[in-house]
Amino acid sequence: MSAKKIKISVKVNGIQHTAEVEARLLLVHYLRDVLDLTGTHVGCDTTQCGACTIMLNGEAVKSCTVLAVQADGGEVMTVEGIGSMEQLHPIQEGFWEKHGLQCGFCTSGVMMATMGLLQENPEPTEQEIREGLKGVICRCTGYQYIVGAIQDAAQRMSEAKRGEEIETLHAGGGK
Amino acid sequence: MKIEYEYTFDMPREVVWNVIQDEDALRASLPGCKAFEHGEDDVYHAEMGVSIGPVKGIFTGKVQQINQEEPTYYRLLVRGKGKPGEIDAVADMKLNQAEQGTKLICSADVQVTGVLASVGQRIMNGAAKVVLGQFFKAMDKEMKQRQTQC
């Protein structure tokens, strides 16, 4: 309680936040307990389960293994920031459409891990998806429909991208 | 858990025996040793920082050497307690004459509790060997220093 506090400034889901935190405060607890962004969950204490996965400076990381102070000056995206019911992210659509979740506890982390996975490999094979999910544990689904959800999301994203490209092409005209 | 370890000193058995029984040498050689004080009889009160994989902590406890048969054998009792759990070890230390000096054979039975057991156990054997290696190497150095001083 009396420990020295450190001032940090982090952009979370597009909003700049500043806070004074203990040096030992984990990023996941900063998000959950300080910012009340409870969509990110804690499922273990040894960095195995990935329920706490978020995007930090554009990379998928486990927020239980990052200190809040390490995120100082950085940009965080959590499940709350990727889409809304009005405009779901293709990954969210994929998980809903293909039954990629049951209890939903690991889901935020799995979707954020998917974000990282598809960023690196936009058209993964089934095997690449399974290997790309090494950092997360789901106890409900047996992963089959998570894999299906990610395939679905990848397709939606590549279709959207192609759509954008065509649009740019048309807009750019003679370039 | 059983831990076996061997170390060969290129020194005669009597020299090894004397150094290994010496309080100052022990204090200097024990890895992470923060305190090592002589208590009643042959009991020492020790405080050591221990780090086994993800488990770190300061252990306080008693170290005792019994059943000494100079210069061939003694039994080492270690009982320590720290936040990560408790350690209770009994080690038989044999000093055999070897071709190139003295071979010290340590065979220990170690019981641990707490996080040390649930998290550290799998890597404890390896970690213990590292710690013992550091200890004997430091002892070796101590012996050599004393040798040159003589």
Added chain:
Amino acid sequence: MASMIGMRVKRKEDPKLITGNGNFTDDIKLPGMLYAAFLRSTHAHARIKRIDVSQAVELPGVVAVYTGEDLTGKIKSVPTSWYVPGCNLKAKDRSPLAVDKVLYVGEGVAMVVAEDRYTAYDALNAIEVEYEELKAVTGQEAALKDGAPLVHEDVKNNLAFLWKAGDVPDEAFTNAEVVVRERYYEQRVVPNPMETRAAVAQYNSGSGDMTVWCTSQNPHIHRMVYAEVLGIPESKLRIIAPDVGGGFGAKIGVYADEAVVAYAARHLKRPVKWMEDRKEHFMATNHARDEVIEVELAGKRDGTMTALRVRNTANMGAYLSTMGAGVPTICFGLMVTGAYAIPQAAVEVYGVYTNTTPTDAYRGAGKPESAYQIERAVDAFAREIGMDPVEIRRKNFVPKEKFPYDTAMAVTYDSGDYMLTLDKALEIADYEELRREQEALRKQGRYLGIGLSTYVELCGLGPSKVAGAIGLQFGQWENATVRVHPSGKVTVLTGASPHGQGEDTTFAQVVADKFGVPLEDIEVLHGDTQMIPMGWGTYGSRTTPVGGAAVAIAAERVTEKAKKIAAHELEVSTEDLEFSDGIFQVKGVPGHQRTFQEIARSANMAWNLPEGMEPALEAQSFFDPSNFVYPFGAHICVVEVDSNTGQIELKRYIAVDDVGRVINPMIAEGQVHGGLAQGIGQALWEGAVYEENGQLISGTFMDYTMPKADFFPVLETAFTETPSPVNPLGAKGVGETGATASPPAVVNAVLDALRPFGITHLDMPLTPEKVWRAMQKGRKEA
């Protein structure tokens, strides 16, 4: 409108979960809330000589520290809830925090309450406990021996109970043409839902109302037991299971921890939250299985099986947990004959106390163990007489025309067609081709194995009078309320408490199907004892066959009332009306009709109701089924074993399940997948290991292998539908099929692969090292 039953509709529960708007217990934050953390025993068996909390209470931010002594006389011990009769059961209540002695690593010793999480953990480190170590015993067979350390001093030989059922004369074995004797160790596993246990308690010191949000599969059971433990009447104790992150049996149990959290909230007059960390979960939340099973199976050379005798020595841990004693006895024992018409069977079960975490239900609860022993023994029998594992099963199946079938263990299988699922599985697998491939590969020194499991399980708990007869201290009926609002929108309340199984959707499908209203117009609510009249929760694959059936009955009652109102308004008799797609239509008079929504408004306004009819449009059902339901199926596993490394490659897994009528195939498939992952996980990777002195050495996800995505091939699933006659939906329950069927399918496949090495037995988990060693030994002996 097409029937909603059997439709693959997207889940209603998902939008909140995929947008991070779920509400799990640890997400709850109340003004002035404090955080609790437990200090847990580091010894398996020890006397507590002294607990010094003086340094901990001094820490800034620490509000209170409680020890077992502080709670003595303040709250009561937590009892078991399954007093299996006729087995001399010696139950021991669990004190909220240990007093005098600790009996397993992880038992609560003290609880700290502080202003924040981190301070609470700091304070744990500042508590000094002096223990006097006692000899511990962890294995059930060792614990039974004379002279073994006693877990409870007055329980001789640590024998918590000895349960016997059925009787088979010795001659059935001595005179038999063939007898196989096998011994299996069903290892200890940890259910490990991804959300650990958690609780938030809030007390109103003015009204005396206590609200506890907790990770429960059955909030009414928690309310019933905690009311006793805390001394708060049920009318003032509200248990809420908000979103719950999986349970798998681990959250059926009524633990002491949540009661201590509630006590602190009352004592401190401030809300208190606690969430287990994963290390803590491994020690403090129920484990499962850990049974030594000995089987004797007698029969004839022609493959007919004639008698079965089973002995189960079950490790109960240090206490009998909530349903602990029922798992290896009733749930296991009554199902030992499996899908086979074995005329004589007997079971004896030794329930043994040890210095380990208590064991209780885990997905399947007793049925996976039962399926495991019979499916492996049947394979052993086939091997003994040189018969194909498919043929021996066909020969001994309970035939389709014999249902309802009374088994040798005196239960009545409701309906079944075992040949149907087997044939379908063989067809999907192309069994004949697989056998040819196996033969060809063996010649190349490659080892393919094909394993079968044709299981049947007891689900849908169940008739309450049976629950009473078998000593379960709960009812096993289920409640549903179907409430139609003036707008025609519908609220469904269920006493089941789903936590990932998707009944917000499937129950809505049942209602939408009855009323012809859109799925979006229906909300299914559960998990709050103040909102739901009564209920018994979600476990034992009972939610749909019992809870769903109650919903269907209540909905039918609503329809009947609505029909009367429509008939009254249209001035015809109810017989003149037909109801479909949400419209009450006078037969043969087009346009003469009322919509369901119009009737909802009429019923609620009550301006013009039939004479004597009460207003509103709502009905309840308290459905108590006449029997259990018995899902069944045939699973085929194909593996290849690397003869150099012992590594097992899962090549294919085929699951054909018959769970009666399927309401939403997508959700049902998801249930099968999840069960398979857990069952295959037990067969190949998972295992809780205790060191001799009682330390749990597989106590983190670093040491306990949780199945991951790349461990599995694509699982091939299919359903056949043989409706159950015991509920109006014809449903049988799907949650536990995968976990029940798969362990023997996998092990049988591996043993089939290893046949050339003369290996006939291996215990789970089949780690590469274990397999490799067995092959080395086999090679030497060959």
